Amino acid sequence: MKGERTRQSILERAVDLASLEGLEGLTIGRLADELGLSKSGLFAHFGSKEELQLATVEAASQRYIAEIFRPALQAPRGYPRLIAICDAWLAYIKRGVFPGGCFFAAASFEFDSRPGAVRDFIRRLMNDWIGALERAIRMAQDEGHLERDVDPAQLAFELNSLFFGANFAYHLRNDEQALEKADRAVRARLEAVRVAAPAAGAR
Amino acid sequence: MKGERTRQSILERAVDLASLEGLEGLTIGRLADELGLSKSGLFAHFGSKEELQLATVEAASQRYIAEIFRPALQAPRGYPRLIAICDAWLAYIKRGVFPGGCFFAAASFEFDSRPGAVRDFIRRLMNDWIGALERAIRMAQDEGHLERDVDPAQLAFELNSLFFGANFAYHLRNDEQALEKADRAVRARLEAVRVAAPAAGAR
DNA sequence: GACGAAAACGAACGTTCGTACTAATTTGAC
């Protein structure tokens, strides 16, 4: 199918554009122009602006999963994987996977007061993401790497806050050290609740 | 002057609207409708959309300073004032000072990739805000309430991240405990670097 | 109460938005 290929290339560009201009600022005419398509031809792939926005969010999610989350899951479960996720997140900002910074942070703040299907979808994705963080934390506890009395929801909240804060400081404030600051904070927070690895042969 | 009064009432509404729809989603026609003004009559007060946006950001800043920041400065300098600022921030979200959540978090993410006067102004305000946080931290050190080896920029980054993270979790994820989580994290972080108050009469 | 200034209005501008149709082209299977 040719259509599917076109659709994908449209979405690639739509994700980049939306990360810069916002999902509402993403415009069918402009998107068509940039791709050398006609407005109507592009429009036919989605049927409505809202469908285009939903597809764009979905595409961004897939890019995120493919480029950040899945690779981090390669790390051995427990503390190493938790750290790998955090490292991957900060590297994701540094690498500029989305030209306008974290797509989901931007979309979250754009749609947090805009009821509708797009908001619902973003909310679901963000709940999934926080849930994945909590799961990684719980795993680290199960592996005996993290103290048992740590509340996964609390820690996930804090880690995610540092990520968003890093994105904010890096992109809006042009704070070059934002990522280092976030890294320092993440590591300090995790080290503080880490269960010391048993000395070699001490088991 | 009647004009000044009208201008203020326009901006009051503009701030609320922009916190819900974004500064770009803020529209002159809609704003005029809601206030029972004509589009052209409203427009005349600002001369351009960008000027309206700038004035709206300025008005939001004044509301923030009047309702959150200035009151917190009443607390005695040092640790109490630092805590007061943090408390005031979380209460500010809970109170719903802006209907769409923190105006500045939203504006920051909306404009972090949109060059222009509005972005520059937001950046300046956010730098001022972080600067104020750093100053409060430094004061707490000077008063001997906080450990000397704490980097004010680092700690301010972390506190601000928790604030933004709370706003995100509270508004997009509808996490009722978001503010408590943030409060817990803030207090834990600050307590950890607090210099224990000398016992009564121990001086 | 008259008068000049300030403020608000109403209509229109050109542009762009999202969307709806129909016509032309391209594609892939036979």
Next chain:
DNA sequence: GTCAAATTAGTACGAACGTTCGTTTTCGTC
């Protein structure tokens, strides 16, 4: 190579956008 189906282009629409302009209303001062 043919033909139906899938895909793109073209054109048009009503609404809303920011902005301009000339007129009318309201205000503050004497």
